[in-house]
C-alpha cells in the first residue's frame with residue numbers, strides 16, 4: 001500500500017484552543033450545527049470543578065466526551081485519559097471522520113498535541129490536522145501583556161505561538177484600527193499561521209477543518225522548549241518541573257438547589273465584576289430563576305455579562321451551577337452575594 005493511502009486513512013484531529021472566554025464553545029456549536037459533511041466526535045476538557053460546558057454545547061448527533069478531572073495539558077493522568085478516549089473512539093472509527101478536542105482556556109495546546117505522539121497505536125491512527133486558536137479581540141491585550149506573568153509562562157501567548165490557524169474573534173467589539181494593530185501583534189508571535197477574523201466564530205469551515213496544517217516537527221521543537229519528553233515515562237518524571245500553569249489563577253464553583261431572583265443576581269454580578277472584573281477572567285453558569293420555566297445561561301468575560309433565558313428545564317434536576325475563574329477570588333464574599341441573590345435565601349450547597 002502506498003504511503004499516501006495509509007496517511008489517507010488516518011483520522012484528522014483538530015485541537016481547538018484559545019484563552020478563557022475567547023469563543024471556543026461558540027465556534028464548536030457553530031461547527032456542530034453547520035452542514036459541512038464531516039461527522040465529528042468532540043472531546044472536551046475544562047478548568048473548574050463544576051461542569052458547565054456540556055450544558056452549553058448544543059445537543060447534536062455528534063459524540064461528546066467530557067474530561068473534567070484537570071487540565072488536559074497539565075496532568076499526566078488526564079493526558080492518559082485522552083489517549084484512552086481516543087483509543088475508544090478509534091475502535092468505532094466508522095462512526096465519525098474527524099475529531100475535535102476543545103482544550104480548557106488555560107491550556108497550552110502543545111503538550112496535548114505531543115500526547116498523540118507518545119502512544120504508538122494512537123500516533124499510527126490519527127493525524128493532527130491543526131491547532132486552531134481563538135483570540136478574543138476585546139480582551140486579549142490584558143492577557144498577552146499580563147504584568148503578573150512578566151517573565152513567566154503565559155498560556156495566552158503559548159496558545160497563539162502554537163497555532164496553525166488563528167481566529168481573531170469578537171471583531172464586533174473592536175474597531176478596525178485596533179484589529180489591525182492586534183493582528184500585527186499576533187503576527188509577531190506567530191509568523192506563519194493563517195489569521196482569520198470572525199464574529200461568533202463564523203468562519204468558512206473549510207479554512208479550519210481538514211487543512212493538514214500541522215507540522216509534527218514543530219511539536220518536537222515546542223516540547224523541547226517546554227522541557228517535555230515525548231517518551232511517556234520520562235515525561236511523567238519531569239512534567240511538574242517542565243510546565244506549570246499560572247499559579248495565581250484559580251476557580252471557585254457553586255451549586256444551589258434553590259432558584260435565584262433574576263434582578264438581584266444580575267445586580268450582584270454586575271457590581272462584583274465592576275469591582276473585580278480585572279481579576280475575574282471568566283464566569284459561567286446555568287441558572288434556575290424563580291417563576292421561570294427556562295434555565296438561564298450566564299456568560300461573562302471580565303466585566304461583560306450576558307445572562308439570558310434558554311430552553312425550559314426538561315427532565316433535568318433544576319439546580320444552578322456557577323463557576324468563576326481568575327485571581328484573588330474571594331469565596332466568602334461570592335458565596336454571601338450569591339446566597340443573598342436567591343429568591344428565598346437559604347443554605348448554599350458549596351462544591
Ligand SMILES: Nc1nc2c(ncn2[C@@H]2O[C@H](COP(=O)(O)OP(=O)(O)OP(=O)(O)O)[C@@H](O)[C@H]2O)c(=O)[nH]1
Nearest residue numbers: 019020021022023024025026105169170199200299
Ligand atoms: N460580542 C461577541 N461575543 C461573543 C463572540 N463570540 C463569543 N462571544 C460570547 O463570549 C462569551 C464566551 O464564549 P464561549 O464560546 O463560551 O467561550 P469559550 O472560549 O468556550 O470559554 P471557556 O470555555 O471559558 O474558555 C459568550 O457569552 C459568547 O456568546 C463574538 O464574536 N462577539
